[in-house]
Amino acid sequence: MYTYKRIVKCPNSIEIEYYHTIRKPGKYYGGRGLNRNLTKEKQRKANEMRTTRKWExxxxxxxxSSGWFCRFSAPFGVFDSEEKFxxxxxxxxxxxxxxxxxKNIEFKYIGFRECGKLGKNWHMHIILSDEVMKIAKEYWRYKDGGINLTPLYSKGNYEKLADYIHKDVCGExxxxxxxxxxxPEVSVKPASKKEIRRLERGQLIEPPKGYYFCKDEFASYINDITGASFYFKFKPLEFQK
Structure with missing residues (x-):
């Protein structure tokens, strides 16, 4: 059994996770194989949480905070298939x-496309920088279809947005x-037994300098095979005000 500490650094957060694994990083164990069993509810929730964190x-x-969550819609009935849209x-x-x-501007986007229940209301939701959003508004040909703009959250809290972007309840x-x-910048290194024992006794780790501990984000898990794991998230102190 191996015990590791994973640190994930983003502009507005630092995440630290302690976990156990039977696999040694860097060593090839073959493919993951085909999972012939239905995903358990706990595993499904864990998968959703990991995906939300990834996109966040x-x-x-x-x-x-200068970015935008944009919706570009075509008028009803203009496109009758996803291929045409x-x-x-x-x-x-x-x-x-x-x-x-x-203009020497980098164009990048994150989002999704979808259609209404009748199959003729095609639109897309994408995140754009302020500079790109202004260009996109100019070039979207279907002004009568609609353009909706929502500014990104000023304190870098994108969990709800990430959850909304990736979660597909209706399969559309x-x-x-x-x-x-x-x-993000990710580093993994062995965790000491002393660190793990402290966590198992309920002692929380100290926030990195200039950050505060997000209590609502703390999580601990128990795996029947690998044992306990612990997840911490920290945000810049200025976000606490």
Whole structure:
């Protein structure tokens, strides 16, 4: 059994996780294999939580409070299939990219496309920087379809937005993300037995300098095979005010 400490650094957060594993990092154990059993409820929730954290980190690494969560809609009935709508979206993105290149602006996005229940109300929700949003507004051809803009949260709390983006309750969402997105800084190193014993006794770790402990984000888990793991999240002190 191996015990590790994973540190994930984003512009507006530091996450620290202590966990046990039977696999040694860097060693190949073969493929994960095919899971022939239905996912248990606890595993499903854990998967959703990991996905939300993944997208929350990516949003944090690529946007700030000047960014926007945008909805670009086509008028009802203009597109009767996803293929036709995506052809328009690709052309829309190409127009934005050309303009961004001329202005030396990086074009990147995170979001999803979806359609209403009748299959004719195609639209997309994407996160854009302020500069790109202004260009996108200019190039979206369906002004009568609608453009809705919501500013990103000023304190870098993107959990609800990340959850909304990836969670597909009705099976109608299609994730969209550019390839040039920045990723968080991740480091993994062995954790000492002393650290683990303190955590198991209920002692919490000290926040990094300049950060405060997010009590609502703390989590501990018990795995029947690997034992306990602990997750901490810290935010900059200025976000506490």
């Amino acid at each position: 980190r990516i949003i944090d690494c690529n946007y700030d 995506m052809r328009e979206v690709r052309n829309f993105f190409d127009r934005i990219k050309r303009r961004c290149r001329k 969402k299609r994730m969209m993300a550019s390839r040039n997105l920045k990723r």
